[in-house]
Amino acid sequence: MKRLLEAELIYGRLLEISEPHLIARYNKALEGFGLRPTALTRFSIDMTGFSPEIAEELGDRDYLDPNRVNRRFIIMTPDQAELPVVHTSFSNTAALMHEFFNANSRAINAVTIKDALYGEIEDSVSIVDDIDDLLSINEVRFRVLSAEDMLGKAAELRGLVDRLKKVPTAWTDDEMLNRMVELAKLTGDIRQNALVPDQLVFRHEAFWANHFGGVYVFLDDKTTTVICDPSVPGFRRSRPWQVSYIAINDHARIYDFLASTKRLQLPQASWVEDSGLYQHRADMVVRGLIHETEPAADLANADRIWLQTWMHRNAAAVAKDGAYPFLQEMIRTVAATGTIKMQDVAPANRFMLVRAAPAHPDQWLVNRLISQLVPRDFVSRFVFDKQGFYDAYERYSESFKEYVVATLTGTYLKDKAAFRHKLYGLREE
Numbered sequence: 001m002k003r004l005l006e007a008e009l010i011y012g013r014l015l016e017i018s019e020p021h022l023i024a025r026y027n028k029a030l031e032g033f034g035l036r037p038t039a040l041t042r043f044s045i046d047m048t049g050f051s052p053e054i055a056e057e058l059g060d061r062d063y064l065d066p067n068r069v070n071r072r073f074i075i076m077t078p079d080q081a082e083l084p085v086v087h088t089s090f091s092n093t094a095a096l097m098h099e100f101f102n103a104n105s106r107a108i109n110a111v112t113i114k115d116a117l118y119g120e121i122e123d124s125v126s127i128v129d130d131i132d133d134l135l136s137i138n139e140v141r142f143r144v145l146s147a148e149d150m151l152g153k154a155a156e157l158r159g160l161v162d163r164l165k166k167v168p169t170a171w172t173d174d175e176m177l178n179r180m181v182e183l184a185k186l187t188g189d190i191r192q193n194a195l196v197p198d199q200l201v202f203r204h205e206a207f208w209a210n211h212f213g214g215v216y217v218f219l220d221d222k223t224t225t226v227i228c229d230p231s232v233p234g235f236r237r238s239r240p241w242q243v244s245y246i247a248i249n250d251h252a253r254i255y256d257f258l259a260s261t262k263r264l265q266l267p268q269a270s271w272v273e274d275s276g277l278y279q280h281r282a283d284m285v286v287r288g289l290i291h292e293t294e295p296a297a298d299l300a301n302a303d304r305i306w307l308q309t310w311m312h313r314n315a316a317a318v319a320k321d322g323a324y325p326f327l328q329e330m331i332r333t334v335a336a337t338g339t340i341k342m343q344d345v346a347p348a349n350r351f352m353l354v355r356a357a358p359a360h361p362d363q364w365l366v367n368r369l370i371s372q373l374v375p376r377d378f379v380s381r382f383v384f385d386k387q388g389f390y391d392a393y394e395r396y397s398e399s400f401k402e403y404v405v406a407t408l409t410g411t412y413l414k415d416k417a418a419f420r421h422k423l424y425g426l427r428e429e
Helices: 002-006 020-032 052-058 078-082 093-103 105-111 131-135 150-166 174-187 251-260 269-275 277-293 304-313 315-321 323-337 363-373 378-384 386-393 398-410 416-424
Strands: 015-017 043-045 072-075 117-122 139-146 201-203 207-209 215-219 224-228 243-247
Touching: 002 398, 015 020, 020 072, 043 052, 078 093, 078 105, 093 105, 093 201, 131 215, 131 224, 139 150, 150 174, 207 363, 215 363, 224 251, 243 251, 251 363, 269 277, 269 323, 269 416, 277 304, 277 315, 277 323, 277 378, 277 416, 304 315, 315 323, 363 378, 378 386, 378 398, 378 416
Parallel strands: 224 243
Antiparallel strands: 015 043, 072 117, 117 139, 139 201, 207 215, 215 224
16 A cells, blocks of 8 residues: 555545644544544544544544444544545445535534534444345434533533523622633634534435445435345345345346436447547556456556557457457447447446436446446546455556556546546536
8 A cells, every 4th residue: 555655545635633732632532432542643634534543543444433334523623624535434424524514614613713523423323234224324413522512611601691681680690600701711702603513414315335345325216226245134125115126246237227317428429539438448448458467567667559569469368358349349339320329238348338427416426336347447446436446456466556556646636627527527516
């Protein structure tokens, strides 16, 4: 992982925490979770407050994700809203955190001046034993505390203010008035500063969960669709009257589901040619095939001539694999006819020709699924399924790791938004 760290391809864009008062607040949050405080004088955090350095110190990557449900969070600053989520069990953790930040920005801005917020994203289950546990999560509630008890002090001051207004003789209570002054010094004017979050309950939309090797859950008006390994506990048994189950290796049914629910953008020259997606995937196929047959090959320094020479010398292997000739044929077909008849394409090949419908709310989740079904495209895997990418990266040869890092830093990291828009049609909000 050293190459990934140096290239900021893992734990990139995190926020450094080094000021003693911020570390003290973080430690109070850790103690609130029943964890030992950190001895580090410098560490970095993501949107949820997860720190890879503290995870290493504690020897527990799930220190903010116990049982991989009811995700914990620590908010030190409103700036965390712009950070990535680098470790989570649910694909929509970042979306839920964004909703929380957006809905409660005034309170977060006010509280984090003097305090840190921490708590849990509470689901309706405490542990996941089967698919039914995942399906029972319809909404989440943010349970919020504060390291310096700013929220508790604000609530106490609010109660005293109400008593002062309602009880005619309360103004003669010197002890109460002194307490109000003491609290106001800490909280400020609570009539102007909203210290208590306004919205704490949010709907749990379509998601991927890393339980049982990965489970996709898609929600439509009257049906729920689950895509995962058929050996997962509860597959085809949990709520069969309202849930459709599709095996992760059933390419035909997965394609039919995504296409029929308009979650896919099907091949049309208007986007295929402008995006360069087919040529990109053809290039990924060739380089992946080279790595599989010659793991020590120096792909980082391979130019087009070298690649063409390799393909000529290994024409039989390229033809047997079939993916590269197939993509070249599809490029010619789109150029000649403007489209592709998907019913004529083998189900296993269809996902090389599509991308998520850019306007659909599930676009990131669908692209994540597609990237899993087109594993040689490590660029798409990195963009949409980082955990899957990191798992695959560990199995690469050293020379291929070098090539992968050089490719990602030379393409995607140069301008992420432009890259995502060109290849996948995604527009930044």
